Structure formats: structure tokens, C-alpha cells
Amino acid sequence: MPTRPGIDWARAQALHKRELASFSAKNPRSQALAMRAAEHMLFGVPLHWMSDWATPFSLSVSHASGAQVVDIDGHQYVDFCLGDTGAMFGHAPPPVARALAHQAVRGYTTMLPGEDAVWVAEELSRRFGLPVWQFALSASDANRFVLRWLRAATKRPKIVVFNGCYHGTVDDVFVDMVDGAPRQRDSLLGQVTDLTVNTIVVEFNDLPALEAALANRDVACVLAEPVMTNIGMVLPEPGYWDSAQEILRRYGSLLVLDETHTISSGMGGYTKQHGLQPDALVLGKPLGGGVACAAYGFSLDLAKRVEQAKRLAPPGHSGVGTTLSANMLSMAAMRANLSEVMTEAAYAQMFSLADYLASGLRRVIGRQDLPWCVTQIGARSEFQFSKRAPSNGSAAALILDSELEQIIHLFLLNRGMMITPFHNMMLVCPQTQRTDIDAFLAVFEDCLIQLKARQQE
Structure with missing residues (x-):
């Protein structure tokens, strides 16, 4: 794949298998609810897009506020998805x-x-x-x-x-x-x-x-x-x-x-x-x-x-x-x-946080020597699997890699970090903290290290 220079794919697949098992073990209530849902909902979810996450079964939400989502098993997530923009200014303002x-x-x-x-x-x-x-x-x-x-x-x-x-x-x-x-x-x-x-x-x-x-x-x-x-x-x-x-x-x-x-x-x-x-x-x-x-x-x-x-x-x-x-x-x-x-002050806060996130992503990607880029408009950031940002839809399609995305997304989710399930889009809201971003960047770098490094037998 043109998107995988620097990635040890065999190691990535082994990591994915472990992450799937970890998710299943940690989320028994979501799994039980998913089994119930399968009886009465198409694809087992209220909207079939909800089955597009990297999880082996749907993660069910208990509640969400500000930049936080809590699932029905009691796990808390820093939310950089924000309802794929629907909650761009935070959950339940x-x-x-x-x-x-x-x-x-x-x-x-x-x-x-x-x-x-x-x-x-x-x-x-x-x-x-x-x-x-x-x-x-x-x-x-x-x-x-x-x-x-x-x-x-x-x-x-x-x-x-x-x-x-x-x-x-x-x-x-x-x-x-x-x-x-x-x-x-x-x-x-x-x-x-x-x-x-x-x-x-x-x-x-x-x-x-x-x-x-x-x-x-x-x-x-x-x-x-x-x-x-x-x-x-x-x-x-x-x-x-x-x-x-x-x-x-x-x-x-x-x-x-x-x-x-x-x-x-x-x-x-x-x-x-x-x-x-x-x-x-x-x-x-x-x-x-x-x-x-x-x-x-x-x-x-x-x-x-x-x-x-x-x-x-x-x-x-x-x-x-x-x-x-x-x-x-x-x-x-x-x-x-x-x-x-949706005030000027809210946007100013979000822009500052998004700049902090985008700069941090570039530092992590640079340290791990991966040929990826980071693109940003206002409060929205994205890391993409190419050295330069694509200039049109055909070029953008060539660097999509759903298998690699799903491994990264699940790794993040298992450690309390949620990003949009489609490609690698992230948002910040006024309630996002710099400590949230620091925690995200640490988990993200750990993921890249595990995708790249080779363990001793």
C-alpha cells in the first residue's frame, strides 16, 4: 500500500487482533446491548453508519457533556469526533x-x-x-x-x-x-x-x-x-x-x-x-x-x-x-x-487548541519519521497518509487506508481517545483542555511506535 511506508504491517495486524480482544473484554454491557439491538434494528444500530466504527460491536453511549463521552460500561473518552461536527461546540451546551x-x-x-x-x-x-x-x-x-x-x-x-x-x-x-x-x-x-x-x-x-x-x-x-x-x-x-x-x-x-x-x-x-x-x-x-x-x-x-x-x-x-x-x-x-x-470567544479558544493539536501531531509524526502530513482549517485538523496534502479528490482517495485507520482508531478508543471513524478527522471544542490534547498525543505516539517497532522474539 502506498500509505504504509515505515509501517510493519504484520506487526500492525497483530496489534489489531489484540486491540479487538481488549475492546471486547472491557465492554460487556455494550456487547450485551448490541446483541439485543441485532434483534430489532437493521445492522444492529439505529443508523447503519453507526456500525462503521473500528469496534467489533457497537459502543453504546450513556451520556456526553462538553468534550467528554461516557459509555454504558462507565469508560470515559476525550471526544475529538464531537458527533462528526454535530457537537462542534461541545456536548449539551x-x-x-x-x-x-x-x-x-x-x-x-x-x-x-x-x-x-x-x-x-x-x-x-x-x-x-x-x-x-x-x-x-x-x-x-x-x-x-x-x-x-x-x-x-x-x-x-x-x-x-x-x-x-x-x-x-x-x-x-x-x-x-x-x-x-x-x-x-x-x-x-x-x-x-x-x-x-x-x-x-x-x-x-x-x-x-x-x-x-x-x-x-x-x-x-x-x-x-x-x-x-x-x-x-x-x-x-x-x-x-x-x-x-x-x-x-x-x-x-x-x-x-x-x-x-x-x-x-x-x-x-x-x-x-x-x-x-x-x-x-x-x-x-x-x-x-x-x-x-x-x-x-x-x-x-x-x-x-x-x-x-x-x-x-x-x-x-x-x-x-x-x-x-x-x-x-x-x-x-x-x-x-x-x-x-457560537461566539467569537469560543472560536478563539478552539483555534488556539486546534493549533496546539496540529503542531503536536506534526511533532509526533516527525519524531516517528513517517511520511504523513497534517491539514487544518480553524478548529478542524486531520492527519493524512501522504507527505503532502492532496490537491483533489482523486489524490485524496489514493491515500485513504481504511485498514490502517481502523487499527489506529481502535487503539485510541481503547485508551479513552475518540476521533471520527471516517478517515482521521479531529475537532476541538471550547471545553477541550490542553491536558486532553497532551494525553491524546501521548497515546497517538505510543500507537505509532507499536506500528513501527519490532519486538524481540
């Missing part, structure tokens, strides 16, 4: 808990607006610069709704996405580039429509390919994370987004930025930090402190075009929105989170 408790006796959903929704829309406009907003229950739904609105507003059928992208469970984006040609992702279950008819895929950071994709003027929008985060981390090259935005304007296509993960960049996300000017913006799970919610914003011009498209459409269901969109619990959570949790 007290202001959100108070808002939920207050709203819980005042109603959950009425399919009518309240003051919280207006306050949240005003605050999102202030932070992100887009004046008009709508709400959903997940970033997947928000992305799906935005694509519908933009196709209706532009009367253009096609979209452009980047190779290796991820925007939740939106079917349209499950198209990859294979040997230079678009191909529907084999992993997409139950889809009978040929997505390649209306989805064009290009490599991130490739401006000529982007221009070629837009040349026929039939592309409604480009849907992108400003930094790719779900195939490892892929940063834009200097000047890329400035040039890409100019190309989009030239061909009349719109830019939709999915900031569900890159909101780790700051109060206004990567968009505000780097002066980008999208036509639409999608925000997801961090907005409500982990409560199901999402939001999407439009420029004033686009909002007018969207409203006009709806008014001119025949009567009936638009296919956009659900009866629980903007429910009162979600709106109360978002208002509390935006006003009291």
Missing part, C-alpha cells in the same frame, strides 16, 4: 439545554412561525452576508432543497460537483470521476435514474475543467464545500476560489457553498473568513448544538428569482420542505446556540 427545557413545555411544532425563527434568520444574515434564509432538518435536506430551487429559478437542469465530494444523502452528488469519465457511485443503493445525465463531475482545483463543464450554459449551479472535508481534507490552491467565481459569473451559473463542516473556520464560516461571495449557502448540524436542524441562505437577487419561480409554478406541493422544518424546538436551539455558544 448549557444555554441550549436551558432553551430546550423552556420550549419543551411551550410546544414542539405547529407549522407556524415564531419570533425565534426571525431572530435566527436575522443573525445568519449578519454573520454570513446572505439576506434571505429558509430552514430544514439536516444539511442533506438543505442541499436537496437548494438544488430544486436553483434549477427552478435558472431553468437549467445540470449541476457541477467535485470528484470525491460529499453533501449528505443528496442523490445528485453521488457521481465520481473514474478513468476520466463520470460514473455513478457503486455504493449508492436503490437509485434507478442515471445521475450522470444532469450531474457533471470535475476535479477540485482544476479551473480549465470547471470552465469546460460550464461552457454549454446549462449548469444551474456548482455545489461545493469551500474546503473538501469528507475524503480527507483538500484545501483550495491560492487564488482558486477567486478565479472559480469569475468563471461562474461569466457563464451564468450559481455558486452554492456547503459550510456544514467548514463552519469550523470562524463565525461566518470559510465564506466570511476568505471573502467568498456565494449565491447560496448551506449550514447544518452545528447550528443547533446537535439538535436536528439546518439552514440555507440566498442572495437577494436569487431569492427574488426563487420566489418568482414558485409563484409561476402550478399549484401543488413544491417538493421542498417538511412539516417539521423550522419546528419550535430546533429554532429555540439555534437561537440559544448562535447567541450564547
Whole structure:
């Protein structure tokens, strides 16, 4: 494997076997609960993604607070996963808990607006610069709704996405580039429509390919994370987004930025930090402190075009929105989170901690002489199995190594350190302590030593 220079793979496999046995021995209650769950839940978990952890059976959680998770066997973990960004500002933030408790006796959903929704829309406009907003229950739904609105507003059928992208469970984006040609992702279950008819895929950071994709003027929008985060981390090259935005304007296509993960960049996300000017913006799970919610914003011009498209459409269901969109619990959570949790002070604390973590990772990797790199945007860090950070999705895919990842992740978990089960992403929250990071780095280095060193027979 190109990802394994310096790794003794036979030793790594032996280590993995020991770690699996150790996990099973230490977690009898989780194992018993997993056996019960297998009787009544698909794959034995509430969501099949929960079976993607490196564990031989699902680890069940008792409770979580701040940067800590406690499982039902009583083991405590320092959490650098944070719900894969859903709890980016810590588990159970007290202001959100108070808002939920207050709203819980005042109603959950009425399919009518309240003051919280207006306050949240005003605050999102202030932070992100887009004046008009709508709400959903997940970033997947928000992305799906935005694509519908933009196709209706532009009367253009096609979209452009980047190779290796991820925007939740939106079917349209499950198209990859294979040997230079678009191909529907084999992993997409139950889809009978040929997505390649209306989805064009290009490599991130490739401006000529982007221009070629837009040349026929039939592309409604480009849907992108400003930094790719779900195939490892892929940063834009200097000047890329400035040039890409100019190309989009030239061909009349719109830019939709999915900031569900890159909101780790700051109060206004990567968009505000780097002066980008999208036509639409999608925000997801961090907005409500982990409560199901999402939001999407439009420029004033686009909002007018969207409203006009709806008014001119025949009567009936638009296919956009659900009866629980903007429910009162979600709106109360978002208002509390935006006003009291997602603050400038919280971001400053997280950035300092993330810098400390990323520097420590580089030191450990350097001491162990492994050809790996560390990438960071704001509060999000990732170590990747290559000397240099990849520049596009194809390069990022080549350095993914799920077997090696699972060994490292399980080793960490068995010693009270939790990172995201997909690739090697880590987050810090305001409650993370430098001592937590020091402890993590010590365990991480111990793991690398054991992966590399050869024991005497």
C-alpha cells in the first residue's frame, strides 16, 4: 500500500487482533446491548453508519457533556469526533439545554412561525452576508432543497460537483470521476435514474475543467464545500476560489457553498473568513448544538428569482420542505446556540487548541519519521497518509487506508481517545483542555511506535 511506508504491517495486524480482544473484554454491557439491538434494528444500530466504527460491536453511549463521552460500561473518552461536527461546540451546551427545557413545555411544532425563527434568520444574515434564509432538518435536506430551487429559478437542469465530494444523502452528488469519465457511485443503493445525465463531475482545483463543464450554459449551479472535508481534507490552491467565481459569473451559473463542516473556520464560516461571495449557502448540524436542524441562505437577487419561480409554478406541493422544518424546538436551539455558544470567544479558544493539536501531531509524526502530513482549517485538523496534502479528490482517495485507520482508531478508543471513524478527522471544542490534547498525543505516539517497532522474539 502506498500509505504504509515505515509501517510493519504484520506487526500492525497483530496489534489489531489484540486491540479487538481488549475492546471486547472491557465492554460487556455494550456487547450485551448490541446483541439485543441485532434483534430489532437493521445492522444492529439505529443508523447503519453507526456500525462503521473500528469496534467489533457497537459502543453504546450513556451520556456526553462538553468534550467528554461516557459509555454504558462507565469508560470515559476525550471526544475529538464531537458527533462528526454535530457537537462542534461541545456536548449539551448549557444555554441550549436551558432553551430546550423552556420550549419543551411551550410546544414542539405547529407549522407556524415564531419570533425565534426571525431572530435566527436575522443573525445568519449578519454573520454570513446572505439576506434571505429558509430552514430544514439536516444539511442533506438543505442541499436537496437548494438544488430544486436553483434549477427552478435558472431553468437549467445540470449541476457541477467535485470528484470525491460529499453533501449528505443528496442523490445528485453521488457521481465520481473514474478513468476520466463520470460514473455513478457503486455504493449508492436503490437509485434507478442515471445521475450522470444532469450531474457533471470535475476535479477540485482544476479551473480549465470547471470552465469546460460550464461552457454549454446549462449548469444551474456548482455545489461545493469551500474546503473538501469528507475524503480527507483538500484545501483550495491560492487564488482558486477567486478565479472559480469569475468563471461562474461569466457563464451564468450559481455558486452554492456547503459550510456544514467548514463552519469550523470562524463565525461566518470559510465564506466570511476568505471573502467568498456565494449565491447560496448551506449550514447544518452545528447550528443547533446537535439538535436536528439546518439552514440555507440566498442572495437577494436569487431569492427574488426563487420566489418568482414558485409563484409561476402550478399549484401543488413544491417538493421542498417538511412539516417539521423550522419546528419550535430546533429554532429555540439555534437561537440559544448562535447567541450564547457560537461566539467569537469560543472560536478563539478552539483555534488556539486546534493549533496546539496540529503542531503536536506534526511533532509526533516527525519524531516517528513517517511520511504523513497534517491539514487544518480553524478548529478542524486531520492527519493524512501522504507527505503532502492532496490537491483533489482523486489524490485524496489514493491515500485513504481504511485498514490502517481502523487499527489506529481502535487503539485510541481503547485508551479513552475518540476521533471520527471516517478517515482521521479531529475537532476541538471550547471545553477541550490542553491536558486532553497532551494525553491524546501521548497515546497517538505510543500507537505509532507499536506500528513501527519490532519486538524481540
